[in-house]
Amino acid sequence: MSMTDVMAYLDAHQQEHVERVRAFVRQPSISADGTGIAAMADLVAETIRELGGQAEIVPTAGHPVVAGRLEVGAPRTLLFYGMYDVQPVEGEAWTVPPFAGEVVDLPGSGPSMVARGVFNSKGPMAGFFNVLRSYRALGQNPPVNVAFMIEGEEELGSRNLRAFVESHRERLRADAAYFAFYGQDARGISAIYLGVKGIAFMELVCRGGEWGGPQSRMIHGSNAVWIGSPAWRLLQALTSMMGRDEQILIEGFYDEVIPLDADEERLLERLAEVFDEREILSQNDVRRFKLDGHGETLLRNYLTLPTLNVDGMVSGWVGPGSKTVLPHEARARVDIRLVPRMEIERTLGRLRDHLDGLGYADIEIDLWQAYPWAHTPWRSPVVQALEGAIRDQGVEPHTWPRIAGSAPMYLFSDVLGMPFVMGGLGHGGRAHSPNEYATVEGMRLFERSVAGLLERFGKA
Amino acid sequence: MSMTDVMAYLDAHQQEHVERVRAFVRQPSISADGTGIAAMADLVAETIRELGGQAEIVPTAGHPVVAGRLEVGAPRTLLFYGMYDVQPVEGEAWTVPPFAGEVVDLPGSGPSMVARGVFNSKGPMAGFFNVLRSYRALGQNPPVNVAFMIEGEEELGSRNLRAFVESHRERLRADAAYFAFYGQDARGISAIYLGVKGIAFMELVCRGGEWGGPQSRMIHGSNAVWIGSPAWRLLQALTSMMGRDEQILIEGFYDEVIPLDADEERLLERLAEVFDEREILSQNDVRRFKLDGHGETLLRNYLTLPTLNVDGMVSGWVGPGSKTVLPHEARARVDIRLVPRMEIERTLGRLRDHLDGLGYADIEIDLWQAYPWAHTPWRSPVVQALEGAIRDQGVEPHTWPRIAGSAPMYLFSDVLGMPFVMGGLGHGGRAHSPNEYATVEGMRLFERSVAGLLERFGKA
Numbered sequence: 001m002s003m004t005d006v007m008a009y010l011d012a013h014q015q016e017h018v019e020r021v022r023a024f025v026r027q028p029s030i031s032a033d034g035t036g037i038a039a040m041a042d043l044v045a046e047t048i049r050e051l052g053g054q055a056e057i058v059p060t061a062g063h064p065v066v067a068g069r070l071e072v073g074a075p076r077t078l079l080f081y082g083m084y085d086v087q088p089v090e091g092e093a094w095t096v097p098p099f100a101g102e103v104v105d106l107p108g109s110g111p112s113m114v115a116r117g118v119f120n121s122k123g124p125m126a127g128f129f130n131v132l133r134s135y136r137a138l139g140q141n142p143p144v145n146v147a148f149m150i151e152g153e154e155e156l157g158s159r160n161l162r163a164f165v166e167s168h169r170e171r172l173r174a175d176a177a178y179f180a181f182y183g184q185d186a187r188g189i190s191a192i193y194l195g196v197k198g199i200a201f202m203e204l205v206c207r208g209g210e211w212g213g214p215q216s217r218m219i220h221g222s223n224a225v226w227i228g229s230p231a232w233r234l235l236q237a238l239t240s241m242m243g244r245d246e247q248i249l250i251e252g253f254y255d256e257v258i259p260l261d262a263d264e265e266r267l268l269e270r271l272a273e274v275f276d277e278r279e280i281l282s283q284n285d286v287r288r289f290k291l292d293g294h295g296e297t298l299l300r301n302y303l304t305l306p307t308l309n310v311d312g313m314v315s316g317w318v319g320p321g322s323k324t325v326l327p328h329e330a331r332a333r334v335d336i337r338l339v340p341r342m343e344i345e346r347t348l349g350r351l352r353d354h355l356d357g358l359g360y361a362d363i364e365i366d367l368w369q370a371y372p373w374a375h376t377p378w379r380s381p382v383v384q385a386l387e388g389a390i391r392d393q394g395v396e397p398h399t400w401p402r403i404a405g406s407a408p409m410y411l412f413s414d415v416l417g418m419p420f421v422m423g424g425l426g427h428g429g430r431a432h433s434p435n436e437y438a439t440v441e442g443m444r445l446f447e448r449s450v451a452g453l454l455e456r457f458g459k460a
Numbered sequence: 461m462s463m464t465d466v467m468a469y470l471d472a473h474q475q476e477h478v479e480r481v482r483a484f485v486r487q488p489s490i491s492a493d494g495t496g497i498a499a500m501a502d503l504v505a506e507t508i509r510e511l512g513g514q515a516e517i518v519p520t521a522g523h524p525v526v527a528g529r530l531e532v533g534a535p536r537t538l539l540f541y542g543m544y545d546v547q548p549v550e551g552e553a554w555t556v557p558p559f560a561g562e563v564v565d566l567p568g569s570g571p572s573m574v575a576r577g578v579f580n581s582k583g584p585m586a587g588f589f590n591v592l593r594s595y596r597a598l599g600q601n602p603p604v605n606v607a608f609m610i611e612g613e614e615e616l617g618s619r620n621l622r623a624f625v626e627s628h629r630e631r632l633r634a635d636a637a638y639f640a641f642y643g644q645d646a647r648g649i650s651a652i653y654l655g656v657k658g659i660a661f662m663e664l665v666c667r668g669g670e671w672g673g674p675q676s677r678m679i680h681g682s683n684a685v686w687i688g689s690p691a692w693r694l695l696q697a698l699t700s701m702m703g704r705d706e707q708i709l710i711e712g713f714y715d716e717v718i719p720l721d722a723d724e725e726r727l728l729e730r731l732a733e734v735f736d737e738r739e740i741l742s743q744n745d746v747r748r749f750k751l752d753g754h755g756e757t758l759l760r761n762y763l764t765l766p767t768l769n770v771d772g773m774v775s776g777w778v779g780p781g782s783k784t785v786l787p788h789e790a791r792a793r794v795d796i797r798l799v800p801r802m803e804i805e806r807t808l809g810r811l812r813d814h815l816d817g818l819g820y821a822d823i824e825i826d827l828w829q830a831y832p833w834a835h836t837p838w839r840s841p842v843v844q845a846l847e848g849a850i851r852d853q854g855v856e857p858h859t860w861p862r863i864a865g866s867a868p869m870y871l872f873s874d875v876l877g878m879p880f881v882m883g884g885l886g887h888g889g890r891a892h893s894p895n896e897y898a899t900v901e902g903m904r905l906f907e908r909s910v911a912g913l914l915e916r917f918g919k920a
Contacts, residue, residue, distance in 0.1 A: 032781035087783065157782050197682065201782045208746060216745045220892070221795055222657065222864035224769035225762050226740075228750035231770035232702055239699040242692055280686075285676045286668060290688035302685050309684035310691035311785050316772030316793070321492065322617055322661045322828045324795050324866075325771050333776070335681055335784050368782045404682035406784075432785060433677050 003455055009134045010447045017130040017447065018113070018440055022101035024122040025115035031085035031155045037063050040084045044125075044150050051132045055148065058168070060160035063152030067164075067171055070132065070148075072141035076458055078382070079147040079174035079418070082125040083154035086117035092434040103440060108186060109427070112437045119428030123438045124180035124446060125150065127426070131450045143458030147174045157201060157369030158408040165411045176382035176419045176457070177412040180450065182426030182442050186283070189274050190395045192386055192423035194267075195375035195402035196409050198338035200348060201311070205364040206234035207329040214328040218316065221324030231315040234330040237360045241308060241351075246290055248308050250354045256342045257304060263378045264401040268303065271398055272296040283429060303401050306347075307337045333368075337406060344370045374409035375402065380419035381460035389452025393425060393445060425449035463915055469594045470907045477590040477907065478573070478900055482561035484582040485575040491545035491615050497523050500544045504585075504610055511592045515608065518628070520620035523612030527631055530592065530608075532601035536918055538842070539607040539634035539878070542585045543614035546577035552894040563900060568646065569887070571900045578898045579888030584640035585610065587886070587903055591910045603918030607634045617661075617829045618868045625871045636842035636879045636917070637872040640910065642886030642902050649734050650855045652846055652883035654727075655835035655862035656869050658798035660808060661771070665824040666694040667789040674788040678776060681784035691775040694790035697820045701768060701811075706750055708768050710814045716802045717764060723838045724861040728763065731858055732756040743889075763861050766807075767797045793828075797864065804830050834869035835862065840879035841920035842913075849912025853885060853905060885909040 010017070029040035041057050041064050048055035048068040055068030066084065089098040096102040098116040106112045113123070135142045149172060151161050165172060183191045208215040212228035219227070243249050260268060272295050281287065291301060315330035317323040336347060348367065355363050376383060378399060390397040403422070412420040426446030428438030470477070489500035501517050501524050508515035508528040515528030526544065549558040556562040558576040566572045573583070595602045609632060611621050625632060643651045668675035672688035679687070703709050720728060732755050741747065751761055775790035777783040796807060808827065815823050836843060838859060850857040863882075872880040886906030888898030 032779070032783075088779065088781065090779065155781065155783075199784070201784060210747055212746060212748045212750050214744050214746050217893075219744045219746075220865065221769045221771055222767075222797060222866070223744060224767040225765050225797070225864050226749045226751065226758060227744060227746050228706075229770060231773060235695055235699050235770070236702075236704055239695050242696075244696055246688075284674050284679045284683060284687060286672060286674055286679075286687050287670055288672045289686045290672050291686065298686060305685050307682075307684040309681045309784070309786060310689060310695070310776060311681055311783065312776030312778040312787070313691065313790075314774050314778040316770060318772040318774045318791070318793065322793070323771065324659070324661060324769070326769060327772070330773075331778070333778070333782070337682060337685070404685045405680060406682070432680055432783065 003451065005138060006134055006451045007448055009138055010131065010451060011444065013134065014444050017127070018443060020130055021113060021118065021123050021126040021443060024126045025101045025113070025118050026099055028099045029085050029152070030088050031063055031153050032088045037085065037152050041066050041152060044084050047129050048148055051129065051136060058164065060164055062156065062160045065152065065164050066148065066150040067168060068148040069171065070146040072145055074141070074144045074458055076460065077145040077147055077174040078454070078457055079149060079172055079177040080128060081177050081179050082150045083121055083152070084150050085152045085155050086122070087155050087432045089116050094434045106437060109437070109439050111440045113440065114435050114437045116436055118438045119182060119436050120431035121181055123428065123443060124182060124424060124426070127443055127446045128180050128450055131447050131454065143454050147172055158371070159369055161408055162411060162415065165415050169416065172416060174418060176380065176421070178382065178453070179407065179409065179420065179422040180424050181422065182428045182438055182446055183423040184425055184427040184442060185279055186427065187276065187279065188395065190390050190397050190425060192383065192397050192399040192421060193403040194378055194383065194399060196373060196407045197402060197404055198342065198344060198371055198373035199335055199406035200338065200344050200370040201335045201368045203366045203368060204234065204237070204332045204334055205329065205366060206230040206237065206362070209362050211362055214326060216328060218325040218327055221326050223326050227326060229326055231327045231330040234315070234332060234363065237355060237358065237363055238310070238332055240358055241354060250350050252350050253306065253347070257306065258340055260303065260401060267378065267399050267401055268296060268299055271299055271400060274398060275299055302404055304339055306339050306342055309335050311335055337404060338373050340373055340375060344372060371406070371408050372410045372414070374413045376413060376419045376421065382419050382421045382457055385456035385460050386421045386423050386453050388456045389449050390425060392452045393448055395425060463911065465598060466594055466911045467908055469598055470591070470911060471904065473594070474904050477587070478903060480590055481573065481578065481583050481586040481903060484586045485561045485573070485578050486559055488559045489545050489612070490548050491523055491613050492548045497545065497612050501526050501612060504544050507589050508608055511589065511596060518624065520624055522616065522620045525612065525624050526608065526610040527628060528608040529631065530606040532605055534601070534604045534918055536920065537605040537607055537634040538914070538917060539609060539632055539637040540588060541637050541639050542610045543581055543612070544610050545612045545615050546582070547615050547892045549576050554894045566897060569897070569899050572897045573900065574895050574897045576896055579642060579896050580891035581641060583888065583898045583903060584642060584884060584886070584906060587906045588640050588910055591907050591914065603914050607632055619829065621868055622871060622875070625875050629876065632876060634878060636840065636881070638842065638913070639867070639869070639880065639882040640884050641882065642888045642898055642906055643883040644885055644887040644902065645739065646887065647736070648855065650850050650857050650885060652843070652857050652859040652881060653863045654838060654843060654859060656833060656867045657862060657864055658802070658804060658831055658833035659795055659866035660798065660804050660830040661795045661828045663826045663828060664694065664792045664794055665789060665826060666690040666697065666822070669822045671822055674786060676788060678785040678787055681786050683786050687786060689786050691787045691790045694775070694792060694823065697815060697818065697823055698792060700818055701814060710810050712810050713766065713807070717766065718800055720764065720861060727838065727859050727861055728756060728759055731759055731860060734858060735759055762864055764799055766799050766802055769795050771795055797866065798833050800833055800835055804832060831866065831868050832870045832874065834873045836873060836879040836881065842879050842881045842917055845916035845920055846881045846883055846913050848916045849909050850885060852912045853908055855885060
């Protein structure tokens, strides 16, 4: 069998493969409240079994992991890492039902499926299965053995995945890991990522206490004349950490940050050639970037700067009516993104010291999740295989030293000690947002890039 | 007829009068959702008619006002201002049904009625009617004519009351206005108020726009590396207005603030003699005041300082799960309390200028409600009458130049041009809270103080 046969099969069965994607997004699986999680895990495990693999739904302290293997006697094994959970849709304004898998013609994108999870990341997962299904339909084995680790808590910060990986090293043995996504932007430029930033997600809580402020309930707002406010206190504490020039003011915060190495500088040069600032602004519906600079400067910041982001905050009365109260507590959810070689513990220690130093020892830092940054060398065979597979489709791959987002890729690089790669053809967007989408044509291209990856990695 | 007869009658008929209070609190009248509003307005109007007055339920753009007059040919007329609406009880944990009017023995307070509205302010309103009823039962006219303006939207910010007052000046004509409440604290110390602070309640809204930031939806939090955040922007704007030393940093904010005058200084001296800091701290469950100083210093701040309070704020994702987003908007509800002689328009102009001057012209100020401070001179006959009436009952009145809270008393001082007074004997508490209460003994003392007020004001 030649690659040509596989590619032809993928093209000929595109409609059927889109239906497979639809079947996945029609099964809600919201990890935040557990909706549909069990049914979705079943669907994934059953899909692996249909492909001739063995699969098991392995309980964890949270939602289970679907673990499996498809052994075909190939010399190399690829570990497919994915997630079967999605973000909530509550309170979001969708133009179609978020769990219907409707295909609509999106201006500028063409026919696209609009659904929660179709981009992040049931579409790519279903596409990966479609490729394996195609080999089987053609009476062939895929060119690599595949191990599967598909978790149900990625959107909750993969909080039980480390424990799973550490106690299931044997069933996860492989030569490299692959995280699949639709990696093309609206112009068709293809991205591959060699790493991720780390994350520490926490809630800062300020309550009335020894310093003052009401301790047990909201009180009448007129007391602001003589009673301190946890809302003002938290506001002061937060802004003490962030300059109006966007510099983070926690002492030593940037101390471990390292510059790009020689390979990364080469990658940056190539990225700058095709980098389209307007595309980033347009996708996020933003008029301008927050720091001065363009092109390479912006990209260098993107790759090398840690961030301190307010994900959410709430205090006092925000329901109907003008209720004048002095709140008894204020909360802010904050995430820090860590770049090489910032360490989580050291960074959190600096945050604690900063608050303590300003007299805010009472402000709690509740760490909800954290994991480190991760990195794979550009020259790893799995990276080269994906770059080649994309080039085979007539698309020039643009490889990023890292993405600014976070994913637990350190489990592969640091815990399991294997290289990994993140990418694939295809296009979509609006992850974590209403009207998340992926183009139908991108689904076809994605499958072709995956088939190429398997072929090339199998021979590497 | 002597005052002694009236007082004796009030004492002899206390049980019957408590039943009248109970009848009022048993009729729910929640302005927030309209429950029982119409029936309560009927009950109030019917009560005025039973006393020989005329009463009308006057529609407004919201809940109606009960307006009435009891003309007895007396030389002086007192305008009784009250409210027949109460706060909601939804979600509150009561130890008795909130609309039953049960009397229970409260530790430290003795036999007390526990019910929504018994303190704020159906108890005092019913008590006022009870006094008028007593004159009638004794075959006498009360010593003053009484005008009634009893609104059904006080708990919603009296939003249609100004329009009502301006178009019904004739039916409201009087020599002075009276706002009745149970003004004794747990120790029996009696408070009278000569004024209120003004209020401007607003929402500050920061959205993505020309300055940057996502304009239409929350975006992925990793974009914080190059996209500005409305959350940080609003935080910076807010803290730019408030020093860590609790000084408000808006230029000119304190410019119109005037010191206490000689009369107010005398009142302050007397207040400081009985002021119990621990009682304030304990009632609000607070460990310490926010500014240094005790006694007279604290009281002076209370009377003379304007405030900038955060009533509520919200941004981003605050639901379940650690959703890492960069918010597209942030909102803070803020109230400014104005002291003499701060003007609302000028103060809001300074706030606007402050934000504009720092480059925050995009941050919206949505004014939800505002009314000015109000003040009546200590030497007004109605004030002197109430002080004398309280002293007649063996209680030394403690008269405050103003309370830090806000109420639309400017309608009397500024719009109708008459003095007013706020007070009365009696004790209760937990307004706007579960287990709102008033003592039965306080109800008796309240009625005695009202009878004294009518007698003394009638002769003034």
